[in-house]
Amino acid sequence: MLSPQAHGTHHPHAPTGVQRKAAILVTGAGGEMGHGLLTMLRAHAEVAGDDAPAIVAMDIRELAPEIRECCDHTYVGDICDRAMLERLLAMYEIGEVYHLAALLSTRGEFAPETAHHVNVGGTINMLHLAAEQARTHGRTVKFFFPSSIAAYGMASVAAKRAAGTVGEDEHLDPHTMYGCNKLEGEHLGRYYEFHYRKLAKDRTERPIDFRSIRFPGIISAETVPSGGTSDYGPEMIHAAAAGKPYRCFVRPDSRIPFMTMPEAIDAIVRLMAAPKASLSRSTYNVASFSPSAADFAALVQSTFPGAEISFEPDAGRQSIIDSWPESCDDSAARRDWGWSPSHTLETAFREYLVPRIRERYA
Numbered sequence: 001m002l003s004p005q006a007h008g009t010h011h012p013h014a015p016t017g018v019q020r021k022a023a024i025l026v027t028g029a030g031g032e033m034g035h036g037l038l039t040m041l042r043a044h045a046e047v048a049g050d051d052a053p054a055i056v057a058m059d060i061r062e063l064a065p066e067i068r069e070c071c072d073h074t075y076v077g078d079i080c081d082r083a084m085l086e087r088l089l090a091m092y093e094i095g096e097v098y099h100l101a102a103l104l105s106t107r108g109e110f111a112p113e114t115a116h117h118v119n120v121g122g123t124i125n126m127l128h129l130a131a132e133q134a135r136t137h138g139r140t141v142k143f144f145f146p147s148s149i150a151a152y153g154m155a156s157v158a159a160k161r162a163a164g165t166v167g168e169d170e171h172l173d174p175h176t177m178y179g180c181n182k183l184e185g186e187h188l189g190r191y192y193e194f195h196y197r198k199l200a201k202d203r204t205e206r207p208i209d210f211r212s213i214r215f216p217g218i219i220s221a222e223t224v225p226s227g228g229t230s231d232y233g234p235e236m237i238h239a240a241a242a243g244k245p246y247r248c249f250v251r252p253d254s255r256i257p258f259m260t261m262p263e264a265i266d267a268i269v270r271l272m273a274a275p276k277a278s279l280s281r282s283t284y285n286v287a288s289f290s291p292s293a294a295d296f297a298a299l300v301q302s303t304f305p306g307a308e309i310s311f312e313p314d315a316g317r318q319s320i321i322d323s324w325p326e327s328c329d330d331s332a333a334r335r336d337w338g339w340s341p342s343h344t345l346e347t348a349f350r351e352y353l354v355p356r357i358r359e360r361y362a
């Protein structure tokens with residue numbers, strides 16, 4: 001079922017014979033990344049003025065008022081519901097899709113088949129919708145897919161340490177359903193762009209322009225994370241700012257890459273704006289800083305004196321973190337579309353996280 005949210009301007013039934021409105025569609029808009037992305041899309045739309053496509057957002061949950069304000073139309077719906085997606089197809093001429101909706105790594109490991117249903121089934125639905133859009137309006141649909149370092153799988157801690165910085169095409173043996181799903185999403189995007197309906201007589205060549213980033217753990221000052229295995233970093237900071245003790249679920253020596261949410265949004269904007277001819281691959285690593293959990297704790301404690309942080313590793317979640325690389329090679333992103341991180345761990349704390357988080361919990 002497709003339910004428009006009770007606010008602003010929305011028209012659940014497009015009048016027949018009326019031209020469909022050009023639109024950008026964001027799924028999973030109510031999540032951490034949706035928050036940052038929609039703020040940025042709204043800012044771009046303000047600059048473009050009347051020529052800007054409508055911003056259409058959907059999520060399985062009601063969207064918060066501050067997210068709704070960034071959108072022209074919002075809907076509560078499930079990406080697994082094909083009938084709902086057909087309705088969207090009938091209402092809008094979608095030129096760009098930002099497919100953020102997913103069940104994250106920790107939740108996914110409690111219900112792997114459900115994660116597969118949402119993360120792969122929902123992604124196929126969105127890719128199909130994009131390909132159908134391209135067929136009906138005759139223009140390629142740009143499709144952004146946020147992949148994850150969960151697509152990697154290191155055999156052991158020793159193998160992880162020995163591997164050091166990993167490239168996009170190595171160690172792709174994910175240990176989690178979420179990681180398997182992300183890797184499959186990358187492959188499906190490539191398939192829909194280059195090979196979709198290979199044998200059909202009436203096939204559309206390259207209906208979509210698929211672009212994907214394998215993100216590290218992302219830290220946002222605006223939202224408290226939930227359901228990701230990299231959440232110990234941001235959780236530690238938010239707990240300290242709120243004056244709450246924090247029990248870290250991984251060992252102090254655990255090391256994976258992180259970045260701030262503004263860096264993640266900047267990466268999406270840059271990749272989506274890059275000329276196609278400059279792209280040498282569909283999926284890119286991006287990297288910023290790679291602290292250990294102990295580095296995080298030390299910085300949190302020096303920033304919030306008295307912060308109580310203890311380490312009580314959970315064997316299962318630890319094994320997931322141990323399977324993710326400690327650093328990713330982002331040279332292709334730097335070369336092809338000018339990616340460059342804005343922060344070290346220290347500047348991320350000093351310039352972005354601490355001022356905003358202090359304000360949030362003041």
Ligand SMILES: NC(=O)c1ccc[n+]([C@@H]2O[C@H](COP(=O)([O-])OP(=O)(O)OC[C@H]3O[C@@H](n4cnc5c(N)ncnc54)[C@H](O)[C@@H]3O)[C@@H](O)[C@H]2O)c1
Nearest residue numbers: 028030031032033059060078079100101102146148215218
């Ligand atoms: N946050 C990170 O550290 C990180 C790192 C790497 C990749 N990613 C990817 O970025 C994307 C966004 O992540 P996030 O941190 O915003 O996650 P999030 O969990 O905060 O947001 C995901 C959103 O998807 C929605 N959703 C879930 N199932 C849905 C369904 N069936 N239909 C419609 N909506 C549904 C949820 O309600 C939620 O609002 C995800 O694809 C995630 O895998 C995130």
